[in-house]
Amino acid sequence: MPSFFVDNGFLIISMILAAVLALSLYVPMMAGQLSLASPGFYSLGGYIAAYMSTRVFHSVGGAFPVPLLLLEMAIAGFASGVLALVVGIPALRLRGIYLALATIAFVEILRVLALTEGLEAITGGAVGVFNIPQPFATKLSYLWVAAPLLLISMFLVYRIERIRVGRAFIAIRADELAAAAMGINPTYYKVLAFTIGAILAGVVGALYAHLLNTWNARQGTFDAAINFLAFVLIGGSRTFVGPVVGALVLTALPELLRALGDLGFLPGWLAQSLSDGRLIIYGVLIAVGAVFFPQGLITPDLLQRRRAGGRTPKQSEIAQ
Amino acid sequence: MTQPTASRADTSEQTATAAGLLEITTMSRRFGGLVAVDDVSFSVRKGEIFGLIGPNGAGKTTMFNLITGLMPPSSGRLCYKGEDITGLRPHQIAARGIARTFQNVRLFGDLSALLNVMIARHSHTSGGITGVLGGVFGLPPGPAEERATKQKALELLDLVGLADRAAVQARNFSYGDQRRLEIARALALEPSLLLLDEPAAGMNPNEKQALSSFIRDMRAQFNLTVLLIEHHVPLVMGLCDRIAVMDFGHLIALGEPANVQNDPAVIEAYLGDG
Numbered sequence: 001m002p003s004f005f006v007d008n009g010f011l012i013i014s015m016i017l018a019a020v021l022a023l024s025l026y027v028p029m030m031a032g033q034l035s036l037a038s039p040g041f042y043s044l045g046g047y048i049a050a051y052m053s054t055r056v057f058h059s060v061g062g063a064f065p066v067p068l069l070l071l072e073m074a075i076a077g078f079a080s081g082v083l084a085l086v087v088g089i090p091a092l093r094l095r096g097i098y099l100a101l102a103t104i105a106f107v108e109i110l111r112v113l114a115l116t117e118g119l120e121a122i123t124g125g126a127v128g129v130f131n132i133p134q135p136f137a138t139k140l141s142y143l144w145v146a147a148p149l150l151l152i153s154m155f156l157v158y159r160i161e162r163i164r165v166g167r168a169f170i171a172i173r174a175d176e177l178a179a180a181a182m183g184i185n186p187t188y189y190k191v192l193a194f195t196i197g198a199i200l201a202g203v204v205g206a207l208y209a210h211l212l213n214t215w216n217a218r219q220g221t222f223d224a225a226i227n228f229l230a231f232v233l234i235g236g237s238r239t240f241v242g243p244v245v246g247a248l249v250l251t252a253l254p255e256l257l258r259a260l261g262d263l264g265f266l267p268g269w270l271a272q273s274l275s276d277g278r279l280i281i282y283g284v285l286i287a288v289g290a291v292f293f294p295q296g297l298i299t300p301d302l303l304q305r306r307r308a309g310g311r312t313p314k315q316s317e318i319a320q
Numbered sequence: 321m322t323q324p325t326a327s328r329a330d331t332s333e334q335t336a337t338a339a340g341l342l343e344i345t346t347m348s349r350r351f352g353g354l355v356a357v358d359d360v361s362f363s364v365r366k367g368e369i370f371g372l373i374g375p376n377g378a379g380k381t382t383m384f385n386l387i388t389g390l391m392p393p394s395s396g397r398l399c400y401k402g403e404d405i406t407g408l409r410p411h412q413i414a415a416r417g418i419a420r421t422f423q424n425v426r427l428f429g430d431l432s433a434l435l436n437v438m439i440a441r442h443s444h445t446s447g448g449i450t451g452v453l454g455g456v457f458g459l460p461p462g463p464a465e466e467r468a469t470k471q472k473a474l475e476l477l478d479l480v481g482l483a484d485r486a487a488v489q490a491r492n493f494s495y496g497d498q499r500r501l502e503i504a505r506a507l508a509l510e511p512s513l514l515l516l517d518e519p520a521a522g523m524n525p526n527e528k529q530a531l532s533s534f535i536r537d538m539r540a541q542f543n544l545t546v547l548l549i550e551h552h553v554p555l556v557m558g559l560c561d562r563i564a565v566m567d568f569g570h571l572i573a574l575g576e577p578a579n580v581q582n583d584p585a586v587i588e589a590y591l592g593d594g
Contacts, residue, residue, distance in 0.1 A: 164469075
């Protein structure tokens with residue numbers, strides 16, 4: 001294994017998991033719902049894995065068994081799905097920015113709950129949970145779980161986009177009232193999209209807790225939601241390829257910028273601010289992207305023209 | 321144009337007899353102090369073309385919104401095929417076979433004409449766990465249903481003469497074509513009752529004439545009952561079997577075109593000033 005990959009193992013896994021998290025935000029957005037709840041479910045999934053692997057499964061030395069890791073991910077996904085149903089049915093009566101605000105509040109409530117004294121026995125309070133056992137010897141080996149997770153998630157969303165469920169989502173995004181008049185139950189499909197997103201986020205949280213070795217209330221906060229949102233909006237919100245590419249690129253970007261800075265041909269202050277000011281850069285990119293690429297960099301139109309082997313992406317952007 | 325598919329199996333024959341396909345009983349709708357629909361009762365018989373006319377603000381579109389469940393009535397009852405559907409949600413009413421078009425066309429503008437029609441096949445494809453898994457993993461009946469959905473949508477586009485532009489985004493169609501696409505989308509629900517809200521708005525006399533015969537053809541082909549709102553009086557008089565006239569939320573006349581045309585109340589309220 002080339003040492004480059006081993007050295008950057010953590011970054012590579014982070015990129016892949018970021019792509020799944022971006023999909024978790026993208027699925028509700030397919031149905032026109034701006035939900036920023038993903039970090040909440042991500043946090044919940046992480047706590048479930050942290051608790052189970054340190055308290056429930058007593059691993060006897062050596063590596064943490066991978067089947068148990070998968071079991072934790074399944075439980076985290078299930079719990080997130082159930083919570084999403086409970087939260088989603090009332091919350092999805094709200095529209096647009098009000099839904100976004102409600103989901104931010106949801107993330108905050110979970111964060112504060114994690115810090116309360118009553119739950120300290122489970123969450124470890126402000127300190128969090130430490131020494132989460134490692135199923136793999138190196139960070140890069142997490143690929144065995146992370147890569148299939150991303151591929152399965154991508155396949156799922158790719159297929160959903162092309163079938164009845166996806167058409168219902170898209171119809172609700174386009175015109176909820178007209179969709180209802182065509183026999184589509186808006187509440188059902190909005191809750192379904194929200195729940196699929198929540199499950200993806202919860203599963204990633206469980207894996208991330210192991211990857212990070214520790215879990216606390218600083219994981220899965222509001223600014224994480226802004227990161228995920230940036231992945232989707234900059235990558236593209238009209239095809240599942242957009243969020244995946246957006247997440248991969250934007251997660252790698254700060255590290256690339258840092259590496260560029262180390263190479264020495266960028267002034268030190270610039271390199272420093274580029275790598276540290278990630279949120280500022282994201283903010284600027286979202287604002288600029290919203291003006292020049294309202295559907296993100298990767299659009300269905302672009303993909304179609306590429307597949308047809310026609311013109312360059314740039315021209316198709318203009319033509320659109 | 322190809323001939324459309326064979327007519328559906330009709331389950332309504334026994335249930336909706338002389339009582340009428342759609343029964344509206346003492347229905348009212350208030351917005352604050354304004355009474356948009358005031359104690360209106362009428363029934364639409366199976367197979368007829370029923371016109372709902374009246375001056376602007378008479379409550380016609382509100383009536384449509386009440387029938388399709390987009391808003392609940394303040395009081396009154398709505399029966400369809402003998403079943404009380406008052407208070408049902410829009411998607412439930414659509415799934416029972418009441419389809420509509422909108423006065424200010426509400427297509428899914430970003431989506432292709434084909435996708436617009438395919439979306440309306442929703443109630444006729446399997447949902448639930450089998451539908452989702454079948455769709456995602458390509459298991460039966462998923463792929464066959466997807467093919468059938470696309471096939472049916474193309475047939476309907478062909479029927480309204482838009483098949484050659486199936487891939488074009490709905491927003492890029494002319495106004496008249498958007499109206500026809502909306503009708504194709506409504507027909508995809510395989511409705512028994514079709515509600516058309518000012519289908520001739522913005523059309524020239526020739527197009528209006530063509531629309532009249534198109535609506536008659538549709539009724540024959542799909543075994544439809546049609547309820548339509550229209551301002552253009554000659555069109556309504558020539559097309560409709562019966563007409564209801566509304567004014568300020570009240571039903572002021574109901575009957576065959578010739579009788580309604582000579583009704584003094586109607587002449588005063590509506591026909592008299594035009």
